[in-house]
Amino acid sequence: MDFIASIVIPFIKSVIIVVGLLVGFAYTTWFERKVCARFQIRYGPNRAGPFGLLQPVADAVKAIFKEEIIPSTADKVLYVIAPGLSIATALLAFAVVPVGRSIHLLGREIPLYIADVNVGVLYLMAVAGLATYGVVLGGWSSNNKYSLMGALRTAAQMISYELPMGLALISVLLLVGNLSLVRIVEYQSALPLIVLQPVAFIIYLICCFAEAGRTPFDLPETENELVAGYATEYGGIKFPLFFMAEYIHMITASAIVTTLFLGGWQGPFADLHPLIPPFWFFAKTVFMIFVFVWVRSSLPRVRYDKLMKFCWKFLAPLALVNLAVTAVVVAMLA
Amino acid sequence: MVITEAVKGLHQLLKAMGVTLRYFFVKPITVQYPEERVRLYPRFRGRHELQRREDGLELCVGCGLCAAYCPAGCIYVEAGENTEEERYSEGERYAKVYEINLSRCIFCGYCEEACPTGAIKLRHEFALADYQRDDLVYTKERLLTPATPHVIVLEEGVIARNEVTKQSPPLFTIKGRRLLRFARNDK
Numbered sequence: 001m002d003f004i005a006s007i008v009i010p011f012i013k014s015v016i017i018v019v020g021l022l023v024g025f026a027y028t029t030w031f032e033r034k035v036c037a038r039f040q041i042r043y044g045p046n047r048a049g050p051f052g053l054l055q056p057v058a059d060a061v062k063a064i065f066k067e068e069i070i071p072s073t074a075d076k077v078l079y080v081i082a083p084g085l086s087i088a089t090a091l092l093a094f095a096v097v098p099v100g101r102s103i104h105l106l107g108r109e110i111p112l113y114i115a116d117v118n119v120g121v122l123y124l125m126a127v128a129g130l131a132t133y134g135v136v137l138g139g140w141s142s143n144n145k146y147s148l149m150g151a152l153r154t155a156a157q158m159i160s161y162e163l164p165m166g167l168a169l170i171s172v173l174l175l176v177g178n179l180s181l182v183r184i185v186e187y188q189s190a191l192p193l194i195v196l197q198p199v200a201f202i203i204y205l206i207c208c209f210a211e212a213g214r215t216p217f218d219l220p221e222t223e224n225e226l227v228a229g230y231a232t233e234y235g236g237i238k239f240p241l242f243f244m245a246e247y248i249h250m251i252t253a254s255a256i257v258t259t260l261f262l263g264g265w266q267g268p269f270a271d272l273h274p275l276i277p278p279f280w281f282f283a284k285t286v287f288m289i290f291v292f293v294w295v296r297s298s299l300p301r302v303r304y305d306k307l308m309k310f311c312w313k314f315l316a317p318l319a320l321v322n323l324a325v326t327a328v329v330v331a332m333l334a
Numbered sequence: 335m336v337i338t339e340a341v342k343g344l345h346q347l348l349k350a351m352g353v354t355l356r357y358f359f360v361k362p363i364t365v366q367y368p369e370e371r372v373r374l375y376p377r378f379r380g381r382h383e384l385q386r387r388e389d390g391l392e393l394c395v396g397c398g399l400c401a402a403y404c405p406a407g408c409i410y411v412e413a414g415e416n417t418e419e420e421r422y423s424e425g426e427r428y429a430k431v432y433e434i435n436l437s438r439c440i441f442c443g444y445c446e447e448a449c450p451t452g453a454i455k456l457r458h459e460f461a462l463a464d465y466q467r468d469d470l471v472y473t474k475e476r477l478l479t480p481a482t483p484h485v486i487v488l489e490e491g492v493i494a495r496n497e498v499t500k501q502s503p504p505l506f507t508i509k510g511r512r513l514l515r516f517a518r519n520d521k
Contacts, residue, residue: 298354
């Protein structure tokens with residue numbers, strides 16, 4: 001195998017994506033604060049740098065200088081690994097997302113995705129499953145009853161919402177016939193899948209809110225403010241790391257929703273210049289992040305038992321019904 | 335039926351999101367304080383000032399009524415006797431020592447109400463932060479000096495409008511009902 005094509009180029013792409021996501025995370029926090037503020041008829045941060053653009057830098061510096069307190073009875077190894085695990089799984093999902101078509105650089109045709117895994121959707125579901133480990137380990141390693149209970153509830157929420165998520169994705173796959181995300185984007189050259197599968201889109205979006213722990217499903221997160229939660233015993237830089245994981249989950253979820261339902265990098269003038277598809281991808285992802293923030297500013301929190309009831313008694317059956325209807329229609333039209 | 339309830343619920347959620355989206359396009363009502371000045375009502379209770387007469391004599395006679403009335407007990411008054419050579423106020427007495435502990439003051443304005451001569455008044459200075467606790471005990475000299483607060487004092491009877499948005503217009507009306515209102519003074 002060609003050494004450069006199989007090792008160096010994906011490595012460089014990974015570095016670019018990871019750095020891009022980490023910077024993107026910082027400015028997603030800026031975006032959220034400014035946009036939430038505008039929904040509340042106020043400016044967001046506007047003192048640190050023009051338009052508050054240096055605010056994430058200020059927050060990072062503050063967090064780095066904070067005192068790190070590790071509880072003496074905590075399981076040191078797990079305690080340190082847990083936030084890293086959350087972030088790693090959030091970053092991993094980006095390996096299969098196609099950002100554009102391909103560009104010509106230095107005489108090579110470089111496709112704008114890190115890996116065209118032919119079971120791409122399955123890989124996404126697997127990574128989403130791994131994400132619960134970070135939460136559970138964080139709660140367990142804190143050696144604190146309340147953290148553990150908060151972690152268990154969060155994990156139960158995340159696991160429960162993976163079921164309708166998978167079922168909604170299967171309805172999409174019935175239409176496309178291929179698990180690879182690259183092929184799914186190419187399938188949407190005529191129509192974005194949101195038009196053909198609106199119910200699946202809504203179900204998938206709701207499940208993304210639950211997986212990322214965003215409002216209206218952020219009870220685990222606010223338990224930190226109220227009583228306790230899986231991140232209680234985390235201080236210094238580790239606490240922001242957990243929230244970095246949440247924001248990167250949010251960015252990744254937005255990217256996947258654009259890839260699966262909004263047409264990925266497709267858009268007008270996509271053929272004219274190789275940099276136009278990534279621009280469309282970026283624009284659609286930013287729009288989805290705006291939707292995340294918009295929902296956060298508008299809707300009240302859902303109580304935990306209602307949250308679980310909603311998943312098992314409404315979303316999962318709805319996803320099954322959608323799947324059945326899609327299957328029948330596909331069979332009839334074939 | 336589950337489906338009808340779900341659709342009704344979705345409709346409610348979308349209405350909520352519509353409200354926030356409407357407010358997204360309204361100009362923020364924040365007053366950017368050091369650059370813009372805050373509008374204050376004329377009777378705003380800020381820092382105290384001891385008043386003088388036109389001819390320069392102080393109005394305070396050192397009676398101590400303000401100290402007696404103060405709910406926080408933060409005023410200390412010591413009276414001294416006016417002599418013909420050293421005259422500070424009209425009449426027999428003046429305030430030899432007059433101190434207000436601003437870290438205990440609750441800015442209620444009772445001292446202003448109690449004062450028989452109208453000497454102590456609460457004005458519009460509110461930027462009172464300092465670096466030492468002891469500096470927060472204002473002595474008579476500091477209290478006699480009028481402050482120049484970075485504010486706009488409205489005239490008596492005028493309803494405040496934010497300096498940024500000169501008015502609070504309705505964003506749009508449907509069937510004559512204004513659909514966007516603020517809690518602050520709008521007509």
